[in-house]
Amino acid sequence: MSTFSIIGKRIPKPDAIPKATGQIIYGHDVKVPRMLYGKILRSPLPHARILHIDTSRAERLSGVKAVITAKDLPPRRFGYGRDRTPLKGDKVRRCGDEVAAVAAIDEDIAEEALELIRVEYDPLPAVFDPQAALRPDAPLIHEDRESNLFRHQEYVHGEPDRALEEADVVVEDEFDLGYVQPAPLETSFCLAAFDASGKLTVWSTTQIPFLLQKDLSEALGIPGRDIRVIQTAIGGSFGRGLDMYSFEPICVWLARKAGRPVRLAFTRQEEFAVSEARQSMRIWARAGAMRDGRLWVREAKVLLDNGAYVSWGTVTTLVLMETIGSLYRVPHARVVYDSVYTNNPITGAVRGFGNPQGTFVVEVQMDRLAEAIGMDPLEFRLRNANRPFEETPQGIKITTCGLTECLEEAARRIGWSEKRAAPSRRGAIARGVGIAATMNVGGGARIYRSDGCGCIVKVDDFGRVTVLTGATEIGQGSDVVVVQIVAEELGIRPEEITIVNDDTAVTPWDVGVHASRTTFIAGNAALRAARQVKAQILETAEELLGASAAELELRDGYVRIREAPEQRIPFDKVVRARHFRQGGQVIIGHGWYDPHNEMLGPDGKGNISATYGFGAQAVEVEVDVETGKVRPLRVVSAHDVGRAINPMYVEGQIEGGTVMGLGYALSEHLQVHEGRVLNLTPFDYRMPTIMDAPPIETVIIETDDPEGPFGAKGVGEMGTNPTAAAVANAIYNAIGVRINSLPITPEKVLRALKERGS
Amino acid sequence: MKYPLTLKVNGETYRLEVKPHRSLLEVLRDELDLTGTNDGCRTGNCGACTVLVDGAPIPSCLMLALDAEGHEITTIEALSAGGELHPLQRAFVQRGAIQCGYCTPGMILSAYALLQENPRPTEAEVRRALVGNLCRCTGYVKIIEAVLAAAEEMASADVGSR
Ligand code: FES
Numbered sequence: 051m052s053t054f055s056i057i058g059k060r061i062p063k064p065d066a067i068p069k070a071t072g073q074i075i076y077g078h079d080v081k082v083p084r085m086l087y088g089k090i091l092r093s094p095l096p097h098a099r100i101l102h103i104d105t106s107r108a109e110r111l112s113g114v115k116a117v118i119t120a121k122d123l124p125p126r127r128f129g130y131g132r133d134r135t136p137l138k139g140d141k142v143r144r145c146g147d148e149v150a151a152v153a154a155i156d157e158d159i160a161e162e163a164l165e166l167i168r169v170e171y172d173p174l175p176a177v178f179d180p181q182a183a184l185r186p187d188a189p190l191i192h193e194d195r196e197s198n199l200f201r202h203q204e205y206v207h208g209e210p211d212r213a214l215e216e217a218d219v220v221v222e223d224e225f226d227l228g229y230v231q232p233a234p235l236e237t238s239f240c241l242a243a244f245d246a247s248g249k250l251t252v253w254s255t256t257q258i259p260f261l262l263q264k265d266l267s268e269a270l271g272i273p274g275r276d277i278r279v280i281q282t283a284i285g286g287s288f289g290r291g292l293d294m295y296s297f298e299p300i301c302v303w304l305a306r307k308a309g310r311p312v313r314l315a316f317t318r319q320e321e322f323a324v325s326e327a328r329q330s331m332r333i334w335a336r337a338g339a340m341r342d343g344r345l346w347v348r349e350a351k352v353l354l355d356n357g358a359y360v361s362w363g364t365v366t367t368l369v370l371m372e373t374i375g376s377l378y379r380v381p382h383a384r385v386v387y388d389s390v391y392t393n394n395p396i397t398g399a400v401r402g403f404g405n406p407q408g409t410f411v412v413e414v415q416m417d418r419l420a421e422a423i424g425m426d427p428l429e430f431r432l433r434n435a436n437r438p439f440e441e442t443p444q445g446i447k448i449t450t451c452g453l454t455e456c457l458e459e460a461a462r463r464i465g466w467s468e469k470r471a472a473p474s475r476r477g478a479i480a481r482g483v484g485i486a487a488t489m490n491v492g493g494g495a496r497i498y499r500s501d502g503c504g505c506i507v508k509v510d511d512f513g514r515v516t517v518l519t520g521a522t523e524i525g526q527g528s529d530v531v532v533v534q535i536v537a538e539e540l541g542i543r544p545e546e547i548t549i550v551n552d553d554t555a556v557t558p559w560d561v562g563v564h565a566s567r568t569t570f571i572a573g574n575a576a577l578r579a580a581r582q583v584k585a586q587i588l589e590t591a592e593e594l595l596g597a598s599a600a601e602l603e604l605r606d607g608y609v610r611i612r613e614a615p616e617q618r619i620p621f622d623k624v625v626r627a628r629h630f631r632q633g634g635q636v637i638i639g640h641g642w643y644d645p646h647n648e649m650l651g652p653d654g655k656g657n658i659s660a661t662y663g664f665g666a667q668a669v670e671v672e673v674d675v676e677t678g679k680v681r682p683l684r685v686v687s688a689h690d691v692g693r694a695i696n697p698m699y700v701e702g703q704i705e706g707g708t709v710m711g712l713g714y715a716l717s718e719h720l721q722v723h724e725g726r727v728l729n730l731t732p733f734d735y736r737m738p739t740i741m742d743a744p745p746i747e748t749v750i751i752e753t754d755d756p757e758g759p760f761g762a763k764g765v766g767e768m769g770t771n772p773t774a775a776a777v778a779n780a781i782y783n784a785i786g787v788r789i790n791s792l793p794i795t796p797e798k799v800l801r802a803l804k805e806r807g808s
Numbered sequence: 809m810k811y812p813l814t815l816k817v818n819g820e821t822y823r824l825e826v827k828p829h830r831s832l833l834e835v836l837r838d839e840l841d842l843t844g845t846n847d848g849c850r851t852g853n854c855g856a857c858t859v860l861v862d863g864a865p866i867p868s869c870l871m872l873a874l875d876a877e878g879h880e881i882t883t884i885e886a887l888s889a890g891g892e893l894h895p896l897q898r899a900f901v902q903r904g905a906i907q908c909g910y911c912t913p914g915m916i917l918s919a920y921a922l923l924q925e926n927p928r929p930t931e932a933e934v935r936r937a938l939v940g941n942l943c944r945c946t947g948y949v950k951i952i953e954a955v956l957a958a959a960e961e962m963a964s965a966d967v968g969s970r
Pocket residue numbers: 846847848849850851852853854855856857858867868869870
């Protein structure tokens with residue numbers, strides 16, 4: 051039925067071969083002449099006044115080319131909360147706060163220099179509990195603020211108070227969701243170099259190259275137009291690169307002071323100790339339903355621990371609000387949240403961005419409500435599932451929506467009815483199945499003033515097409531998606547396209563890779579640019595073939611007459627015919643796409659995305675009641691992605707996202723004691739290995755979104771969102787205990803079993 | 809203080825002078841520009857730095873460069889030396905087993921060592937052989953598929969050539 055020649059094909063990413071052969075250049079691989087190595091001295095204390103910093107001995111160490119402290123930097127603040135300077139001058143607010151930095155001719159000397167810096171601190175009382183941080187007598191972390199409360203917000207639709215009284219059943223729970231980290235395999239990296247005219251080039255692992263220009267400019271006072279950001283190949287990111295963090299302006303300033311390029315790369319320990327984590331949240335929630343199976347009301351109070359500084363990650367509450375307010379049809383809802391400063395590690399963006407937390411609350415309580423009214427949890431979900439082309443009370447305008455199909459497929463393939471009816475138990479091993487759904491922005495997310503992306507498509511005299519896209523590639527496959535879209539539109543092979551996506555001096559603007567937006571937004575921009583190219587080709591082909599553009603098509607490298615395909619001219623010949631003549635023109639198309647979504651109003655309402663992705667995950671687990679160990683046996687993950695431009699990488703997003711979700715559910719946990727991260731290696735952090743990853747069956751449901759490029763919607767975060775809830779529900783099915791705190795470790799399972807008295 | 813070191817890597821012999829605490833990983837990357845060997849943790853936790861030492865996969869971050877003298881080191885760069893991809897590389901590319909790619913060289917070398925020993929591994933054997941190689945992107949599904957597919961292809965090519 052499909053008439054596509056390239057869309058829907060399993061084509062490898064253009065950088066797959068260089069990655070398989072070791073030729074690809076990651077940040078860590080880049081060397082430039084005269085390059086120095088930068089290192090940062092960090093605070094060992096969670097909250098302290100800085101009395102004195104003595105850098106004199108470090109400065110005298112041979113091989114040291116620059117030492118900087120806050121005094122050297124312009125007194126400018128940066129970050130989402132405008133609450134920090136790159137180096138801290140007056141006081142430190144978390145373990146790992148940046149106090150001084152050095153650049154030296156090698157790493158050993160840089161490290162030795164750090165040891166020679168003397169810092170005198172006057173320790174201050176610290177606060178690590180977000181609840182305690184809100185008390186009037188709590189130590190104030192930012193003295194220019196009145197309290198440690200960063201933001202309080204309330205969202206309401208319908209009449210939740212009345213609805214809670216009306217509901218036939220109401221469930222109430224407290225959730226405690228711990229810290230996890232994006233933990234990509236490549237650690238954070240920055241290389242900064244000034245040229246002779248004072249212009250700055252930064253090689254970076256950022257996800258936001260164009261906003262990084264702006265952020266660096268704001269933090270350092272360097273004009274944005276003098277900053278060029280080059281993205282090396284990036285060894286994963288998962289949200290880590292969504293903000294600029296202190297190490298980047300520090301690296302730049304070291305380069306300025308030393309007058310030489312400076313490279314700054316985190317060690318793995320540094321990465322765990324100081325890079326931003328997913329917000330830990332405490333959530334108190336109630337939900338109510340009617341006996342006939344109608345979901346009636348939801349209410350959640352959320353306490354979000356920002357840590358010592360606020361990043362874009364604090365906006366996760368908006369996503370959480372959307373999940374609580376709009377996943378399933380819920381006529382009444384209230385979300386109240388406080389986001390709070392503490393002396394804990396800073397938190398930021400991590401894949402899912404508030405959605406895994408929100409989905410955990412919603413989907414655990416969906417199960418509890420179903421049980422309370424005596425309905426099968428799947429049936430209860432289907433009954434209340436969002437439907438296509440309806441607006442939620444929150445103002446979310448759902449277009450395509452395959453939630454029902456996703457739930458049905460995931461349930462069918464896991465063997466829901468049989469397994470659910472008889473959770474098995476053999477010896478100490480109990481088995482159970484659980485399900486959870488997700489809704490995620492799939493058509494951008496307007497949290498910034500522009501949600502756009504630009505694209506330029508040019509064709510050389512030989513028919514080689516170059517695509518310049520603002521879209522950032524972090525491994526997910528935006529490169530191949532953009533290539534496939536352009537190839538499809540121009541009727542050429544993907545191999546004939548070169549993609550350039552790594553240099554702000556060359557590529558058009560994009561807000562960054564986040565919110566599962568790139569396929570949709572960058573894809574639409576590429577489609578628009580390709581359409582211009584196509585129009586130019588057709589205009590010339592009309593003359594050459596003596597047929598009107600409407601009768602022509604681009605296919606297999608030719609322009610041909612649809613009804614008489616033997617009458618055709620090679621693509622590159624048309625290009626030359628247009629170029630080499632009197633008044634000739636070279637072919638260039640450009641596209642800009644900024645979706646018609648809107649920023650949420652102060653009441654939390656609005657249509658934040660141009661379309662929404664839906665999915666459902668069913669998980670079968672095995673629980674050993676003697677050891678408390680939970681083993682996921684199988685996951686079925688069904689997703690409405692609009693259209694899979696490249697099913698192989700759609701599956702890749704789902705599979706990788708699911709294992710990240712399993713880590714969140716069962717093992718990953720940044721252990722923080724009095725503000726200090728204790729587990730600093732992947733082993734201790736318990737990052738999932740190949741032994742922890744169960745078979746995952748991905749089901750792709752195509753709903754052909756009217757606004758998406760060839761019908762596609764975003765998918766990047768959807769695999770991670772529902773997993774923890776599906777696992778928790780499966781555990782309940784297996785052993786009859788609810789664990790509302792993540793990760794669900796063996797200790798917690800055993801404790802819960804003991805409390806229940808089994 | 810630097811010490812002389814004769815290192816055999818991918819069939820070539822290098823004469824170097826290195827500090828005694830330098831790991832094999834650092835010397836491969838910094839001295840020999842073999843940047844296909846990636847640096848992910850330097851604590852033996854992630855496998856991104858895997859190389860073959862006399863055919864056995866080891867984390868090069870845990871081996872002192874000076875201890876590598878007298879051994880044959882193989883890095884990812886050797887696998888496609890003739891300009892043609894090794895079947896494992898081809899399978900990883902074609903089956904979507906590569907996303908960010910940071911784990912890929914280590915994964916492929918661990919898998920290569922496995923297939924040398926055990927040309928027709930089961931899925932469980934593939935998992936056991938790759939347990940020291942973390943991947944944060946793929947969820948491992950396509951990596952397992954790729955290794956099994958490459959094994960199949962190599963085994964049937966072997967049969968064919970006999
Ligand atoms: S860098 Fe050697 S195991 Fe991670």
